[in-house]
Amino acid sequence: MKTILIKNAKAVNEGKQFETDVLIKGDHIEKVGKDISHETAEVIDLNGNLLLPGVIDDQVHFREPGLTHKGTIATESRAAIAGGITSFMEQPNTNPQTTTIQKLEEKFAVASDTAFANYSFLFGGTNDNLEELKKLDKKSCSGVKLFLGSSTGNMLVDNEKVLEQIFLNTEMVISTHCEDEGTIRNNLAKYLNEFGDDIPIKYHPIIRSEEACYLSSSKAIALAKKTGARLHVFHLSTGKETDLFTNDIPLKKKKITAEVCIHHLWFSDEDYDEKGTLIKWNPAVKTKTDKEELWKALLDDRIDVIATDHAPHTLQEKDNPYTTAPSGGPLVQHALTAMLQKQNEGLISLEQIVQKMCHNPALLFDIEKRGFIKEGYYADLVEVALNSKWQVKKENIFYKCEWSPFEGITFGSQVRRTFVNGHLAFDNGSFSEKKNAKRLTFDR
Missing domain, CATH: 3.20.20.140 (Metal-dependent hydrolases)
Known part of the structure; x- marks a missing residue:
């Protein structure tokens, strides 16, 4: 199982904003807290950017x-x-x-x-x-x-x-x-x-x-x-x-x-x-x-x-x-x-x-272990640069239909990275071709 250590994140979760590190092991969040270290983990430094649940x-x-x-x-x-x-x-x-x-x-x-x-x-x-x-x-x-x-x-x-x-x-x-x-x-x-x-x-x-x-x-x-x-x-x-x-x-x-x-x-x-x-x-x-x-x-x-x-x-x-x-x-x-x-x-x-x-x-919807930054939950996470302007243009639209009702609008924030079940699926405009998605399950 791959281990990733996210450092220097500003997490938003359960009504609070807080500085934290997040240790991901395989597809789950193993630890959330300050000053986490791990000898073999791949380190990704967010440099104070937001970290949100997927x-x-x-x-x-x-x-x-x-x-x-x-x-x-x-x-x-x-x-x-x-x-x-x-x-x-x-x-x-x-x-x-x-x-x-x-x-x-x-x-x-x-x-x-x-x-x-x-x-x-x-x-x-x-x-x-x-x-x-x-x-x-x-x-x-x-x-x-x-x-x-x-x-x-x-x-x-x-x-x-x-x-x-x-x-x-x-x-x-x-x-x-x-x-x-x-x-x-x-x-x-x-x-x-x-x-x-x-x-x-x-x-x-x-x-x-x-x-x-x-x-x-x-x-x-x-x-x-x-x-x-x-x-x-x-x-x-x-x-x-x-x-x-x-x-x-x-x-x-x-x-x-x-x-x-x-x-x-x-x-x-x-x-x-x-x-x-x-x-x-x-x-x-x-x-x-x-x-x-x-x-x-x-x-x-x-x-x-x-x-x-x-x-x-x-x-x-x-x-x-x-x-x-x-x-x-x-x-x-x-x-x-x-x-x-x-x-x-x-x-x-x-x-x-x-x-x-x-x-x-x-x-x-009673979804099992998703929607939160919590230990034991699936590592579905999103890094956002809160002060990063960009304009929606045809060349940066990923829909198959190749248009957006937001074309021409300049947004002040930008999604930088997206983790799906612990896998870095989107990284600063580039996609991993590996698909790590799972069927949602429900605690009912």
């Missing part, structure tokens, strides 16, 4: 199988480690969809050969796969994903009796995409009648409206309360929805939790004129007031997790009229640095970033 992204779309012209598990997980993300949970709306245990295990098999970051996959619930869902192993699958708004194929779960049975028949976290399909359909019809297919992008947050989001989220929460299910609402986009969540109990005791994504914290409807369909997401980026309310709920702990909803498309696909331009965009490489930029602006602390991007995803 980021855990609970919502990505890496497009494999079936949509690999947009991205693959290999290409997108490689970009992820360049951004300090060491573990990901990928979503089931691929082609074919991950709605059987066989298809789920096929994804795990691909990841075991190609992933650069630790991996798990959510199982997709449908109107007709309840019996398959009941067979899931809660210790080896991250959870269940339900689309309560439109998605590809048959993944829209709109049969209320089936939905209640899903909530009653799993102990795992049920993660939901909440938008009311009927409301969206009616709104879209109005603007199609006025503009045809080429609807101005500024109407996207009106079509996929606050009402559509709140109606769906509130129904999901009511059902979770009725059934006692463990519910996690993905990508909140409205201020109104934040009132549905509480901050009066610790995360581990919460039965109903929420996530916000980078784009809803960074962009608003004021950015559509410049960015166009590049910032077309579902749920939509909404008003400046919504963004401010999301920040407020994030900081007062009504929102528990920051994620990316990384969902790449090609520029050719994005360069289409409203009705055919797909929703989604690439984010894993720039998520952590975007949040560090907000820290530099005084909006959020380093401790809160680590809580929402590292600790809380591990706690919420």
